[in-house]
Amino acid sequence: MNTERILIFTGGRLGRWAIELIRPGDMLIGADAGAMFLVEHGLRPDIALGDFDSVTPQQLAYIREKSGETLDYDPVDKDYTDTELAWRLALSKQPKELLMLGALGTRFDHSLANVHLLRMAQRQGTAAMIRDDRNCIQLATDRITLANKGFAYVSLLPLSEQVTGITLTGFQYPLHDATLEIGQSLGISNKLLGQEGSIEVKQGMLLVIESRD
Structure with missing residues (x-):
C-alpha cells in the first residue's frame, strides 16, 4: 500500500472534479458517504471508515464488499467527526502529501472544523490541502x-x-x-x-x- 500521497474523500460536496485529481499510486480513504462516492464511481477505497450514519445498510454492505478495509465507529461513543478520524488515520501513516476532498459543503461548522485540521498536518510537517471545484486551501x-x-x-x-x-x-x-x-x-x-x-x-x-x- 503506497502512502506517499493520501486522498481522503469525505461527505461534503463531491463531483467528477474530485475523481480527476486521483493519480496512480494514491492511497484512497473514504469517510462515511465519501466511501460510497468512491465505490459508486468504480473506485476501491483502501480504507473506508466512519459511523456510516449517512448511508443505508445496503450501501454499507456494498462499501464493505468493495473496500480493502472497513473501520466501524459508534455514532455516539466517539470524540471526533468521521472526517477527523480519517485525517488522523492518514497522518499516522506519515504521507508526504495529504489531500482532502468533500470537506466543504452545506454544514459551515463541519467545513470550518475541517479547515482547522490543516494545523494538525502542519505540526507534523505534512503538506496538506483541502480542494473542491472552486477552492484550494492550505496553511x-x-x-x-x-x-x-x-x-x-x-x-x-x-x-x-x-x-x-x-x-x-x-x-x-x-x-x-x-x-x-x-x-x-x-x-x-x-x-x-x-x-x-x-x-x-x-x-x-x-x-x-x-x-x-
Missing part, C-alpha cells in the same frame, strides 16, 4: 511557492491571532513584511501575475485560499 507558516492552478483569486486569512512578516512576490498586490490580524479582510482577492508566486511568513499561521466564482 503557510514559513515560505510556500504557489503555482497557478487556474483559480482567479488568492486570499490570505490569519488562522492564528496575528501573522507577521508576510511578503508576497509575483502578486498583483504585493506585500513586504506586513502584518495581518484575525478579523481583517485586507488579504482577500489578490491575484497571481504569472504562473507562480511566493508567500513568506515569519511568524503565525496563514490560510492561503485559492478560489473562483
Whole structure:
C-alpha cells in the first residue's frame, strides 16, 4: 500500500472534479458517504471508515464488499467527526502529501472544523490541502511557492491571532513584511501575475485560499 500521497474523500460536496485529481499510486480513504462516492464511481477505497450514519445498510454492505478495509465507529461513543478520524488515520501513516476532498459543503461548522485540521498536518510537517471545484486551501507558516492552478483569486486569512512578516512576490498586490490580524479582510482577492508566486511568513499561521466564482 503506497502512502506517499493520501486522498481522503469525505461527505461534503463531491463531483467528477474530485475523481480527476486521483493519480496512480494514491492511497484512497473514504469517510462515511465519501466511501460510497468512491465505490459508486468504480473506485476501491483502501480504507473506508466512519459511523456510516449517512448511508443505508445496503450501501454499507456494498462499501464493505468493495473496500480493502472497513473501520466501524459508534455514532455516539466517539470524540471526533468521521472526517477527523480519517485525517488522523492518514497522518499516522506519515504521507508526504495529504489531500482532502468533500470537506466543504452545506454544514459551515463541519467545513470550518475541517479547515482547522490543516494545523494538525502542519505540526507534523505534512503538506496538506483541502480542494473542491472552486477552492484550494492550505496553511503557510514559513515560505510556500504557489503555482497557478487556474483559480482567479488568492486570499490570505490569519488562522492564528496575528501573522507577521508576510511578503508576497509575483502578486498583483504585493506585500513586504506586513502584518495581518484575525478579523481583517485586507488579504482577500489578490491575484497571481504569472504562473507562480511566493508567500513568506515569519511568524503565525496563514490560510492561503485559492478560489473562483
